[in-house]
Structures are given as C-alpha cells and as structure tokens.
Amino acid sequence: xxxxxxxxxxxxxxxxPIAVKAPSSKVSDxxxxxxxxxxxxxxxxxxxxxxxxxxAIESGSKIExxxxxxxxxxxxxxxxxxxxxxxxxxxxxxxxxxxxxxDAFFDLADGSKAIENFSGSALVxxxxxxxxxxxxxxxxxxxxxxYTAWDPSSPAFIMxxxxxxxxxxxxxxxxxxxxxLDYKAPLLKALHALDLAAVPVCQxxxxxxxxxxxxxxIEQEYFLVDMGLFNARPDLxxxxxxxxxxxxxxxxxxxxxxxxxxxxxxxxxxxxxEIEAFKLGIPLKTRHNEVAPSQFECAPVxxxxxxxxxxxxxxxxxxxxxxxxxxxxxxxxEKPYAGINGSGKHNNWSLITNTGKNLLSPGNxxxxxxxxxxxxxxxxxxxxDNADLLRASIASAGNDHRLGANEAPPxxxxxxxxxxxxxxxxxxxxxxTKEKMTPEQKTELKLNIGxxxxxxxxxxxRNRTSPFAxxxxxxxxxxxxxxxxSSSAMVVLNTxxxxxxxxFVKEVEAISAKDVKKDEAILRVLRSYIxxxxxxxxxxxxxxxxxxxxxxxxxxxxxxxxxxALDVYVTKKSKELFSAMSVFSERELEARxxxxxxxxxxxxxxxxxxxxxxxxNHILPASIKYQSILVNNVQGMxxxxxxxxxLETQKEMVSEISEHISVIRKExxxxxxxxxxxxxxxxxxxxxxxxCNKVFPYFEKIRNHVDKLEMIIDDELxxxxxxxxxxxxx
Numbered sequence: 128x129x130x131x132x133x134x135x136x137x138x139x140x141x142x143x144p145i146a147v148k149a150p151s152s153k154v155s156d157x158x159x160x161x162x163x164x165x166x167x168x169x170x171x172x173x174x175x176x177x178x179x180x181x182x183a184i185e186s187g188s189k190i191e192x193x194x195x196x197x198x199x200x201x202x203x204x205x206x207x208x209x210x211x212x213x214x215x216x217x218x219x220x221x222x223x224x225x226x227x228x229x230d231a232f233f234d235l236a237d238g239s240k241a242i243e244n245f246s247g248s249a250l251v252x253x254x255x256x257x258x259x260x261x262x263x264x265x266x267x268x269x270x271x272x273x274y275t276a277w278d279p280s281s282p283a284f285i286m287x288x289x290x291x292x293x294x295x296x297x298x299x300x301x302x303x304x305x306x307x308l309d310y311k312a313p314l315l316k317a318l319h320a321l322d323l324a325a326v327p328v329c330q331x332x333x334x335x336x337x338x339x340x341x342x343x344x345i346e347q348e349y350f351l352v353d354m355g356l357f358n359a360r361p362d363l364x365x366x367x368x369x370x371x372x373x374x375x376x377x378x379x380x381x382x383x384x385x386x387x388x389x390x391x392x393x394x395x396x397x398x399x400x401e402i403e404a405f406k407l408g409i410p411l412k413t414r415h416n417e418v419a420p421s422q423f424e425c426a427p428v429x430x431x432x433x434x435x436x437x438x439x440x441x442x443x444x445x446x447x448x449x450x451x452x453x454x455x456x457x458x459x460x461e462k463p464y465a466g467i468n469g470s471g472k473h474n475n476w477s478l479i480t481n482t483g484k485n486l487l488s489p490g491n492x493x494x495x496x497x498x499x500x501x502x503x504x505x506x507x508x509x510x511x512d513n514a515d516l517l518r519a520s521i522a523s524a525g526n527d528h529r530l531g532a533n534e535a536p537p538x539x540x541x542x543x544x545x546x547x548x549x550x551x552x553x554x555x556x557x558x559x560t561k562e563k564m565t566p567e568q569k570t571e572l573k574l575n576i577g578x579x580x581x582x583x584x585x586x587x588x589r590n591r592t593s594p595f596a597x598x599x600x601x602x603x604x605x606x607x608x609x610x611x612x613s614s615s616a617m618v619v620l621n622t623x624x625x626x627x628x629x630x631f632v633k634e635v636e637a638i639s640a641k642d643v644k645k646d647e648a649i650l651r652v653l654r655s656y657i658x659x660x661x662x663x664x665x666x667x668x669x670x671x672x673x674x675x676x677x678x679x680x681x682x683x684x685x686x687x688x689x690x691x692a693l694d695v696y697v698t699k700k701s702k703e704l705f706s707a708m709s710v711f712s713e714r715e716l717e718a719r720x721x722x723x724x725x726x727x728x729x730x731x732x733x734x735x736x737x738x739x740x741x742x743x744n745h746i747l748p749a750s751i752k753y754q755s756i757l758v759n760n761v762q763g764m765x766x767x768x769x770x771x772x773x774l775e776t777q778k779e780m781v782s783e784i785s786e787h788i789s790v791i792r793k794e795x796x797x798x799x800x801x802x803x804x805x806x807x808x809x810x811x812x813x814x815x816x817x818x819c820n821k822v823f824p825y826f827e828k829i830r831n832h833v834d835k836l837e838m839i840i841d842d843e844l845x846x847x848x849x850x851x852x853x854x855x856x857x
Contacts, residue, residue: 132848135355139856142353144395145453149402159408161209161285163202171201184280185338187319195247202283203245206294207232211285214245216253216275217295219310221261221722223612225440226300228255229293250296251277261725263718265306273308275300278315281437284407288448297437306715310614313710314433317621320708321478324628328505329480331635331645332498338481341621343435344601346426347442348417348470348609350458351393353856356848357456361745365737366730367460367610368525370826371746373834374466375851378420385418390857392453393423400449401425407445409438419467420854429475432621436613439472461608462528464850465830469529470609474616477601478502488600489579496576501631501649504552506602507542508656509627510595511663513619513704514540515684515695517595517604520619522692522723524730526608531670531687536594536606538692539678539685541665543593549666551579552657559654563647572650592669622708631656689727690815696720724815728805731818735802738829739795745846746833747788753840754784784839787832794832798825 150157159166169177179194190198206214215227234244253275260273281297300309307313318341325339357363362370379385389397397414404411410428417424430438443459450457462469478486487506489499510517517540521530531537544552558572590596594606607616631652638648662681667674678685686692695701697720705711711719761777805817837845 131359132846133843135353135359135848136852136856138355139353142392142454144391145399147395147399147402149398150406154405157402158405158410161287161406162408163205163283164408165282167205168198168201171205172197176201180279190251190279192247195251197247199245199247199250202250202294202296203232206283206285206292209285209292211292211294213291214249214294214296216255216277216298218275218298218300219440219612219614220300220308221263221310221719223610223726225444226255226260227293227295228253253298255300260300260308261722262302262308263721263725265302265304265308265714265718273300273302278311278433280315280431281434282408284441287403287406306712306718310436310612310618311433313618313715314436314614314621316710317618317625317708318432320625320710321621321628324625324632325478325486325502327632328501328628329486329498331501331649332494333480333482333484335482336480336484339486340479340481341432341617342429342477342479343432343613343617344427344429344475345435345439345613346413346424346471346473346475347439348422348424348472349446350419350422350463350470351396351450351455352421352458352853354451354454354456356853356856359848360853362734362737362741362847363456363458363463366734367458368463368528368734369465369850369853370734370738371741371830371833371837371847372465372850372853373837375849375854377851377855378467379418382418384416384420384422387416389414389416389423392455392857393421396450396453396455397423397425399452400446403445403449404442407438407441409442409445411442417468417470419464422468422470429477432476432617436617439613459610461523461525461610464854466850467854469535471529471535471605472607472609472611472613474604474607474613475598475601476604476617476620485600487597487602493576496579497646497649499579500551500555500576500653502628503544503548503597504653504656504660505627505631506624507544507660507663509623510540510542511660512627513623514663515686515692516619516623516701516704517606517616518684518686519692519695520616521606521608521611522686522689523608523611524689524727524734525610526606527687527689529608530606536592537669537674537685538687539669539675539683540594540606540663541669541678541683542663543590543596543666544664545597546666548579548597549664551576555650556654556657559650561651563643590666590669593665594669618710622705622710625708626704688819690724690812690819693720693723693727693815694812696723721811724811728811728815728818731823732802734826735798735818735822738826739799741847742791742795742829742833746836747791749844749846750784750788750836750840753844754781754788756841757781757784780839784836787836787839791829791832791836794825794829798822798829801825 168180176194176197179190180198182188183190213229213231215229217225217227220226232245255273255275275298278297278299283294283296286293286295299312301312302308321341322339326336329336329339360369362368401411410430411425412428413426415424427438446457480486486502487499489496518538529535555572594604596603596605604616604620607613634652635648638651639645662683665674675685696716702713702716705716706713757777757780761774764774801821805814805822808814808817
C-alpha cells in the first residue's frame with residue numbers, strides 16, 4: 128500500500144487540466160438539447176396530443192392510450208434521430224441511487240425483419256424485476272413484480288456516454304399491490320395534497336388562484352479528490368469517507384479556500400459537467416469553492432420540486448461520470464474527512480401560484496402582506512408541530528457526523544426569521560385579541576403590515592446555523608445531507624404544510640361563522656399560531672452549548688443519532704398525518720422505517736468491517752515494521768557501546784508504538800464481538816440501535832490510536848494517503 132501511495136503521488140505531479148470545449152459560446156444554443164421538453168413536444172406532436180399531455184401535467188389526469196401512442200412514436204423519432212438505440216424507465220428506488228433497465232428500440236417484424244419499435248404501453252408502464260430492491264417487508268423476495276409508470280410532469284431525456292445514447296423516461300416505482308417503493312411517488316402525492324390545501328387559503332385573498340406549486344432550488348456541496356488517491360484509500364472506496372487520518376497542520380482555519388480562485392483541474396471539471404448538465408436541461412447558475420479545502424458547491428435556478436429533485440439526482444450521476452474523465456472522484460458523503468466541514472444539500476423552498484405570485488414574498492398592500500403572513504406563520508406552525516418528523520426526514524449515518532458539528536445546523540430543529548419579522552409577529556400578538564378589534568387597532572396593524580417589503584429589503588441577512596431559515600422570499604432547509612435524495616425532506620415538509628393549511632381553513636371558517644369578518648378571523652387564528660409556535664423560533668448561534676441548554680428548557684428535541692430519529696415515522700401521530708394527506712399508508716410508513724433502519728445498519732456494518740481490515744492488515748503491519756527498525760537501531764547502538772541515555776528516545780517510541788498496537792488490536796476485537804452480537808438480533812429496530820450504541824462507539828477509540836501512530840511511523844512506510852495529500856494536492 129505504501130508503494131501504491133507514492134506511485135499515485137508521483138503520477139499526480141504530471142496531471143494537467145483536461146481541455147474542455149463547449150458546443151457553443153452561448154449556453155442558450157445547447158441548453159436542453161437532450162430533453163424531450165414542451166418545445167420539443169410541440170414540434171413532434173399533433174395539437175390534440177400536445178394538449179392532452181399538458182392537461183395531464185397540469186391537472187394530474189390520466190393520458191389517453193391513443194395520446195400515449197402518439198407521444199411514444201414522437202419520442203422514439205426524436206431519440207433515434209439523435210442516435211439513441213435504447214430506452215429505459217428511469218426511477219428512484221429506496222436504495223438512494225437511481226435505477227434503469229435498458230431495452231432496445233430494435234425489434235423483429237415478421238420473424239426476421241429488423242425495425243425500431245416503441246409503443247405507448249412501453250412508454251406508460253413497464254414491469255422491471257423488483258426482487259432485489261428494498262421493500263421493507265411489503266413484498267417477498269420470491270415475488271419479483273414491480274411496476275414503473277411514466278411521470279409526464281418530468282420530461283424524458285437522453286443520457287450520452289462514449290458508447291452510445293439512451294432515452295431515459297422518468298417514472299414512479301410501485302409494488303404489484305400498489306404500495307410505493309420509491310422516492311418520487313410519495314413526493315407527487317405530497318405536492319398534490321399541498322395544492323389542494325393551499326388553493327382555498329389563497330382564495331381568501333385572490334379568487335384567481337386555482338393552483339399552487341412548490342418550488343425548490345438545491346445547493347449541492349461536494350469534495351473532489353484525485354482518482355489515484357481515492358483508489359489508494361480502501362475506506363474511501365468502500366464507505367465514501369476516511370475512517371482514519373490525522374488532521375493536517377493546515378485545514379480550513381485560514382478560511383482562504385472559501386470563494387477563492389478555483390483550482391485549474393477542478394475548474395475544467397466544473398465546466399465539463401456544467402456542459403453536460405445544460406444539455407439535460409439542468410439550470411445550473413452558480414459554482415464556487417466552499418469552506419473546506421477541496422470542497423465546492425454548485426446551485427441551480429429554482430424549479431418545481433418534482434423536476435428539481437429529478438435534476439439533482441441526475442446531476443450527481445453526471446458529476447460522477449464526468450469526474451472520471453478528469454481523473455477525479457466526487458465525494459458526496461456528508462463527512463468524508465474529520466476535522467473540517469462536511470457537505471450538505473441546502474433546500475431552498477417556496478410556493479408559487481398559477482398567477483405567478485410567490486406566496487412567501489410580500490406585496491405592496493396590507494392585503495397581499497396578510498396573504499404572505501398567513502403562509503409564513505402557517506409554515507412556522509407546521510414546523511413547530513412536526514419538528515421531530517423533519518429531523519427524521521434528514522436522518523442518515525452520514526448526516527449524524529455533520530449535524531451540530533460547528534459546520535452544519537444542529538439536530539435541534541428551529542426556525543430563524545430575523546429580528547424585523549419577529550417584531551411584526553410580536554405586534555400582531557400584542558394587538559389582535561379574541562374580542563372585536565377596534566378601527567384604530569385595525570388601521571395601525573394594517574399600516575405595520577404594509578411595511579413588510581421595506582423591512583425585508585433592509586433585513587436580508589441570514590443565520591447560517593439555523594436548520595430552517597427564512598431568507599427573503601423562501602425558506603432554506605439547510606440540514607439535508609449532501610448524498611440524500613431531497614424527496615425525503617420535501618415529502619415531509621410539503622405534507623406537514625398541507626395538513627397545517629387544511630387545519631387553518633377549518634379554524635378560520637369556524638370563527639367566521641360567528642359573524643366575524645374574514646380578515647379579522649384570519650388574524651385571530653394567526654395570533655394563536657404565533658403564540659403557540661414561539662418556542663421553535665431562535666435567532667442566535669445554533670452551534671452554541673447555550674442553545675442546547677435553552678432548547679432543552681423549551682422542550683425541543685435534540686435527537687443526535689439516526690435510529691431514534693427514524694422512530695418518529697411510525698408514531699401514531701405520523702401515521703395519522705400521512706394517511707389523512709393520502710401520502711403514505713400505515714403499511715408504507717412501517718416499510719420505509721424498516722428500510723431506513725436496515726440501510727443505517729448496513730452502512731455502519733460496512734464501515735466497521737473496513738475499519739477492522741485497515742487497522743489489522745495495513746496499519747499494524749506498517750507499525751510493526753517501523754518498530755522493528757527502531758529495535759534494530761537500539762540493538763545496533765548498544766552493540767557499539769552507546770550510553771543508555773542515548774537509547775531512551777528510541778525505546779520510548781518502541782514502547783509507545785506497542786501501546787497503540789495493543790489497544791488497536793483489543794478494540795478491534797471488541798468491535799467484532801459487538802458486531803456479532805448485533806447480527807444475532809432479528810428486528811431491524813433492535814439491530815440498528817445495537818450498531819449505533821454498541822458497535823459505532825468503537826470507531827473513535829480505534830481511530831484515535833491509529834491517527835497517533837500516523838504521527839510516529841516513518842512517512843515512507845505509512846500505507847494510506849494522508850490528509851495533506853488528499854486535500855491540498857491539486
């Protein structure tokens with residue numbers, strides 16, 4: 128391994144940025160050229176067929192079979208005209224990655240004549256083998272039937288590779304009995320529930336609103352490492368993170384990487400993957416260096432949530448493929464390196480009406496600002512009532528390393544809204560009562576509400592330590608992990624807001640029925656929500672120990688590890704919520720809970736095995752080899768008559784190495800025994816908790832001694848690329 132390390136380092140010295148040439152100097156010339164979008168559909172479809180597809184997208188209605196046949200024929204003509212030979216239903220199973228099974232357009236007619244064929248039935252639905260995808264007990268292993276069904280709201284696209292092109296059709300994935308087995312289907316259901324709940328609220332203020340869409344902009348953080356160095360680190364290859372590694376002398380303490388000049392190889396990679404992303408209609412807008420060395424970020428323009436999530440999943444795949452061309456590896460683990468910042472996926476969420484109004488952006492009149500406050504306050508109330516469910520939505524083995532580590536929001540869910548909006552809410556709380564409001568109260572309140580746009584223009588700063596922050600015209604959910612599928616968080620967020628808006632309408636109507644004017648009824652309900660939700664609002668430093676203590680006083684949860692966080696999914700409250708919103712059945716929730724627990728267990732299990740392998744088969748042999756060199760040195764010095772005092776340093780080093788070797792060996796053995804005991808447990812819940820509480824605690828103990836050995840053993844003998852090489856060699 129040591130030889131591999133130095134061979135890789137030598138090769139790195141000759142690495143140069145790969146030349147990248149865009150198809151055109153203007154992105155607009157090639158943006159979306161590999162997407163079967165609305166403009167392309169209009170060119171290939173009849174007016175009637177195009178109208179049928181658009182109606183289905185906008186209303187969620189089914190597409191007639193004859194229309195599906197036209198779409199399939201047109202899609203095939205477009206795709207084969209661009210060189211595609213195969214098609215696939217592209218879906219997002221609960222493995223966390225995307226999945227695809229390629230079928231050729233090629234077919235045989237009359238038994239021997241080769242033709243290109245693609246039917247409407249093949250477009251609308253397929254039956255892939257579902258036997259090996261996680262189902263959480265919904266289906267038996269010997270029952271392989273699962274169905275993928277076309278999602279027309281997310282456009283088909285062509286994925287290019289050096290070997291050819293494939294038409295990819297975004298789909299949902301369900302079991303034979305109809306339960307969802309993917310991320311997309313529940314998201315579509317949650318968005319439908321939100322639309323149904325939000326429109327009646329909008330119509331209190333604007334009768335022209337007939338549809339509400341949730342939008343999303345996903346900021347993607349990631350690390351880059353040379354492919355050679357990556358392959359020389361078995362832990363990176365197997366787990367996505369470094370299980371060992373002493374902090375380098377320089378990390379991120381000088382803050383000189385953040386927004387600095389992008390290194391040339393990274394820049395060439397960025398340009399290359401942006402070109403591929405633009406071809407696929409992914410609207411990337413921003414790129415920059417992040418805080419940690421070798422860490423970067425890209426961010427797109429806002430899109431409707433379903434498409435934004437599809438694009439982010441596609442983006443991660445494109446980044447990985449393009450990186451290989453540049454002899455680089457993209458690290459999407461939430462915490463690939465200890466001692467420096469990890470990576471997140473900031474989800475910027477808002478609500479847009481069919482009239483073009485951003486419901487989280489204030490207007491110029493008290494009426495439009497009352498609409499803004501209505502949605503703003505209802506969202507705060509939804510988060511307050513379901514904070515633990517939001518925590519569950521971002522729980523993972525990787526994110527456990529990152530949350531609350533002075534680099535990411537803590538595991539405590541709170542909301543930042545800024546001091547000025549806090550004053551507005553305080554004003555409403557103070558002036559609105561259960562009694563009839565006086566004209567003076569109404570006038571003064573309306574005047575203050577009318578100032579909101581001006582307030583926001585002067586108060587656009589944000590709290591980087593808040594997991595859920597209002598940032599001017601959107602909420603930013605900053606706690607989502609960099610590897611995660613954003614659907615998990617967005618399903619929960621949209622469902623809890625839909626539920627809250629439905630409750631709001633009921634309360635307003637109940638008060639209005641008592642001869643109270645609608646705007647006054649709205650304000651009364653909003654005031655009660657402001658009072659009830661105060662404890663979730665926090666404007667200070669979310670990283671501080673003071674906030675941990677304060678949050679405990681407020682009764683806010685601080686669930687630091689994944690297994691207990693995931694348990695919230697299967698509480699009576701959660702089951703009733705998702706069932707009422709028609710997003711998850713009780714059976715589907717229990718299945719997902721089991722799948723997520725099993726995923727957590729398997730990841731810790733893999734890390735534990737890898738840690739034992741590295742420690743025993745790589746670290747200890749190198750340490751013993753160096754120890755032998757020291758012993759020989761001591762013996763040689765003694766043989767030529769050197770004084771005992773001259774031998775003390777080497778003897779101390781031999782003793783120190785022996786101590787670390789002994790502890791590592793003992794702790795690895797203890798970890799293996801803990802793992803064996805955990806593996807005897809049958810229930811997913813019990814096994815996940817055993818891995819969390821009994822196996823995982825060994826990691827830090829073993830790492831501590833290995834990292835100390837790294838600072839003693841001869842550099843030429845150390846088998847693993849060091850942090851200074853992984854992070855700073857360009």
